[in-house]
Amino acid sequence: MSDIQETAVYAEHAVIGSALLGSTRSLLELTDGDFTDGRCRLIATTIRDMLRREEHVDTITVADKLFGRVGPEHIHKLASAVPMADAGGWYAGIVRNATRVRVTAQAHRRALQALSGDEPAEVVDQTHTDTISDLEAVPPLLDVAPDADPPTIADLLDLEFTHDWLVPGLMERRERIVLVAAEGAGKSVWLSQIGIALAGGCHPMTGQRIDGPKRVLLIDAENSLQQTQRRFRWIADRFGDRLTVGWARNVIHHIRPEGLDLPGRDRAWLMKVCAAASPDLIIFTPAYKLMRGNPQLDSDVLALLQVMDEVRVRHNAALLIETHTGHGLDETGRRAVRPYGSSVWLRWPEIGIGLTRHVVNEMVMDDELAVGQWRGMREERAWPSVIQRGRDRQLPWIEAGSEYWGAVRRAPLDIPPDPRVKDD
Structure with missing residues (x-):
C-alpha cells in the first residue's frame, strides 16, 4: 500500500468519526467508492440513509442500526479518535485525492494489460476509448474550504451577466x-x-x-x-x-x-x-x-x-x-x-x-x-x-x-x- 493510500485509510476513519460527532457534510460529498475500509463503507452508507430519513445521527443511534454487523466499541473508537470534529472537510479531501490516484492508476494498468505491442489498430482504438472512459470516471476534487453560506437567488440577482454573442x-x-x-x-x-x-x-x-x-x-x-x-x-x-x-x-x-x-x-x-x-x-x-x-x-x-x-x-x-x-x-x-x-x-x-x-x-x-x-x-x-x-x-x-x-x-x-x- 502506498503512503497516500495508507494515510487515506486514517482519513476515512476521521470522516466517519466527524460524522458521528455531527459534522456530516463531508461524508455526504463522498461516495461508497471512496472508502477502501469495508466497515467504514458500511457505516457511511448507514449514516447517509439515516440522514435521508431525517433520523438523528450519533454513536449510539448508528451502533443500534448496525447491531450485529459492526461492534459498538469500534463505532465509539472512531468517534473518540477524531483529531478535530469540524475538520471533516479536510479529511474528506484526503480520501477523495486517494480515490483519484487509485482510479487513475487502475485505468492505466488496464490499458497496459490490454496492449502487448502487436495489436491491430482497432484494438488500440478501442483500448484508447476505454481508457478515456475510465479516466472520465475519476471523481472530481472536493471543495475542502470551511462551510460557507449556501448560494441564494439574492446572490444570483446581484451578479452582472452580459450576452456572449x-x-x-x-x-x-x-x-x-x-x-x-x-x-x-x-x-x-x-x-x-x-x-x-x-x-x-x-x-x-x-x-x-x-x-x-x-x-x-x-x-x-x-x-x-x-x-x-x-x-x-x-x-x-x-x-x-x-x-x-x-x-x-x-x-x-x-x-x-x-x-x-x-x-x-x-x-x-x-x-x-x-x-x-x-x-x-x-x-x-x-x-x-x-x-x-x-x-x-x-x-x-x-x-x-x-x-x-x-x-x-x-x-x-x-x-x-x-x-x-x-x-x-x-x-x-x-x-x-x-x-x-x-x-x-x-x-x-x-x-x-x-x-x-x-x-x-x-x-x-x-x-x-x-x-x-x-x-x-x-x-x-x-x-x-x-x-x-x-x-x-x-x-x-x-x-x-x-x-x-x-x-x-x-x-x-x-x-x-x-x-x-x-x-x-
Missing part, C-alpha cells in the same frame, strides 16, 4: 441549435451559408459585417469532398467581397461520408479535432450518421448529446446540428416538423428550427421556406420567420419581408436552382 441578437456562445427539415428542403445550403458568414465576419442573413471573423468547425458525415467544395465555392461567390480576406482558413472541415460513432470509437477523435480547431461554432451534419446506436432509444441519443455538450462547454462554442424529420404526419395531415427519433431532441436544445414550404392563403410560395420553431426558444432570438432564395449576387437564402430586403421581396423571383449544387 457570436452574432448579435441571433446566436450566443454555448447555444445548441437544431435545424430540422425534410430531404431536399435546402437546409444544407443554409447551414453552409451560416458557417461561411461567421468565418468571414458577416451576419448570416444580411451579409452585414459583425464583430470579427469566427472559427468554424464542420463535421459532415454525409456529403463528399467534391460536393462540399462545390457548395462552399458557390455560396462564397454569392457573398462576394463582403467576406473578410482569408475567411476560408477559418473553416476547418472533416468530411466523413462513411459516418461516425461519436459516443463510441470516434469520441477521442472528436476531442482531438476540437482541441486542434478551437472552434467558436461547431456544425454537425446529419445527426443520424453521427452514432451507431438506435436513434429511437433515449439512452443512445443521450450518449451522443453528452459528447456534443462536452465539446460545447470545453471550447465555449455554439452548436448547429442538422437532423431530419420523421415520416409521421401532424394533425393537419402534413409531415410533422420535429427531429426524427428519441423525444430527447425536443428537450435538449435552446433553439429548435424547422423548415417547411411557405404557404400563404393555401398557396405554396415557390422559393420560400417558413422558419418555424418546434421548440420554444428559451430567450428571444432574431431568427427570420420566412426565408427565400436570393437572386443574382444576393446570398443563397435571405430573410423575406424585412426592410433590408424589401425591394427584393416585392420583385418577381424566377431563379432556377444552381446546377452545381445538390441542395439536400
Whole structure:
C-alpha cells in the first residue's frame, strides 16, 4: 500500500468519526467508492440513509442500526479518535485525492494489460476509448474550504451577466441549435451559408459585417469532398467581397461520408479535432450518421448529446446540428416538423428550427421556406420567420419581408436552382 493510500485509510476513519460527532457534510460529498475500509463503507452508507430519513445521527443511534454487523466499541473508537470534529472537510479531501490516484492508476494498468505491442489498430482504438472512459470516471476534487453560506437567488440577482454573442441578437456562445427539415428542403445550403458568414465576419442573413471573423468547425458525415467544395465555392461567390480576406482558413472541415460513432470509437477523435480547431461554432451534419446506436432509444441519443455538450462547454462554442424529420404526419395531415427519433431532441436544445414550404392563403410560395420553431426558444432570438432564395449576387437564402430586403421581396423571383449544387 502506498503512503497516500495508507494515510487515506486514517482519513476515512476521521470522516466517519466527524460524522458521528455531527459534522456530516463531508461524508455526504463522498461516495461508497471512496472508502477502501469495508466497515467504514458500511457505516457511511448507514449514516447517509439515516440522514435521508431525517433520523438523528450519533454513536449510539448508528451502533443500534448496525447491531450485529459492526461492534459498538469500534463505532465509539472512531468517534473518540477524531483529531478535530469540524475538520471533516479536510479529511474528506484526503480520501477523495486517494480515490483519484487509485482510479487513475487502475485505468492505466488496464490499458497496459490490454496492449502487448502487436495489436491491430482497432484494438488500440478501442483500448484508447476505454481508457478515456475510465479516466472520465475519476471523481472530481472536493471543495475542502470551511462551510460557507449556501448560494441564494439574492446572490444570483446581484451578479452582472452580459450576452456572449457570436452574432448579435441571433446566436450566443454555448447555444445548441437544431435545424430540422425534410430531404431536399435546402437546409444544407443554409447551414453552409451560416458557417461561411461567421468565418468571414458577416451576419448570416444580411451579409452585414459583425464583430470579427469566427472559427468554424464542420463535421459532415454525409456529403463528399467534391460536393462540399462545390457548395462552399458557390455560396462564397454569392457573398462576394463582403467576406473578410482569408475567411476560408477559418473553416476547418472533416468530411466523413462513411459516418461516425461519436459516443463510441470516434469520441477521442472528436476531442482531438476540437482541441486542434478551437472552434467558436461547431456544425454537425446529419445527426443520424453521427452514432451507431438506435436513434429511437433515449439512452443512445443521450450518449451522443453528452459528447456534443462536452465539446460545447470545453471550447465555449455554439452548436448547429442538422437532423431530419420523421415520416409521421401532424394533425393537419402534413409531415410533422420535429427531429426524427428519441423525444430527447425536443428537450435538449435552446433553439429548435424547422423548415417547411411557405404557404400563404393555401398557396405554396415557390422559393420560400417558413422558419418555424418546434421548440420554444428559451430567450428571444432574431431568427427570420420566412426565408427565400436570393437572386443574382444576393446570398443563397435571405430573410423575406424585412426592410433590408424589401425591394427584393416585392420583385418577381424566377431563379432556377444552381446546377452545381445538390441542395439536400
